Amino acid sequence: MDLKTAEKRARELRQELAHHNYRYYVLDSPEVSDAQYDRLMRELQELEGQHPQLVTPDSPTQRVGGEAAQKFEKVVHRAPMLSLANVFNDEEFSDFDERIRKQASVSEVTYVCEPKLDGLAITLRYEGGIFMQGATRGDGTTGEDVTANLRTVRSLPLQLLPQDGVKVPPLLEVRGEVFIRKEDFKKLNEKREEEGEPLFANPRNAAAGSLRQLDPKMTAARPLSIYLYEYVATEGLPSFKTHTDKLEYLKTLGLPVNRHVRAKGLDGVRKEYEASQKGRHALPFEVDGMVVKVDDEDLRLRLGQVSKSPRWAVAYKFPPEEESTLVESIEVQ
């Protein structure tokens, strides 16, 4: 096969494999069998083997990088990664709601309620639709470059997959949470028990320990998941009136976004808080509350932020549960 044909076939295979990866890991509804997926992957690996110049950063063969790094490089965030102020009960949330209504002189605020994933905050940068860099939150201004490790998270697309008619933005800086599902955490600890390794105390520690491995091959062996929930307004992005519309936009780019609901005013949030506290144990991942955000973009901008926390969002936490008896084990490199 001449280089031109090989190049065309490699591009087709990258697109097809990215699509099947999205169907399997993001939509949880594959269109092909694992065997068919593996056959396509092997064909691409052979093509790249014969023509190494065909390898591109977004090739699915490049998910698990090369050798381990010596240390994590620092990354200064384009825009600070804010941290959420907490509220613990109805009275504190009503104060939050009242402050917003007063400041915005509106009678009722529409909020978006998102499960508060108990994982690790990360930021991803896509340039021309290609995943280029990922970092931890760090101190909110400077984080650690964990790109090689994030590439191994199967539900993280190495290239954006815009639905028909949706344009790929030149630059997208998107924030989210890396976590481990309850079922995957249980299996991970069972495996560690068999191998005589110390157990992880909880999925959050396991996710943090896995993402901060210097060797991407170690991270690739860990069952990490990811959901995205915010993005930074950079040039070339369409503008939306609400946070809900922005989350829907992320979905149209093939990014995994968690379930979120609009709640009208104090009563709407109260109902959602009760429902999500009841439904907490039925979720496939651990949550420690609900993130309640103002939905209207203009109102958010008017409210701004105080120190490192937005005035337009809070973490509405659940009461702590009985401590797990597992010994806390923090993984060392």
Ligand SMILES: NC(=O)c1cnc(OC2CCCC2)nc1N
């Ligand atoms: N743990 C979560 O699930 C979560 C965390 N953070 C945010 O929003 C950030 C973006 C700006 C203020 C906080 N949303 C979430 N759902």
